[in-house]
Amino acid sequence: MLTLFQSAEWQQFQSDLLMTVRVANDFKTEAQHELEKLVLENKTLRDKNRSLESQVEKLKGMYLLLNSKLTCLKDDFSVANNYFVVVVNTRMW
Secondary structure, three states, rough: OHHHHHHHHHHHHHHHHHHHHHHHHHHHHHHHHHHHHHHHHHHHHHHHHHHHHHHHHHHHHHHHHHHHHHHHHHHHHHHHHHHHHHHHHHHHO
């Protein structure tokens, strides 16, 4: 049989164990909430990243188009400039 001291000790152990389980459960609940927040933040950032990548691709396309147009304009200017030089030189003589 358990002595009065052993019984009190056993009850204290059970009480301490119950408190430990409650604290551990609180930590677990807090960690789960933090994980949920991080998962949501991660999804939000991934969505934003996809959107920015899409914008970058559109801007690359616009850059290539504008660069191509600029090259054509430079070529046109060069042709016009050469024509102007020929005309000016012809009229000078």
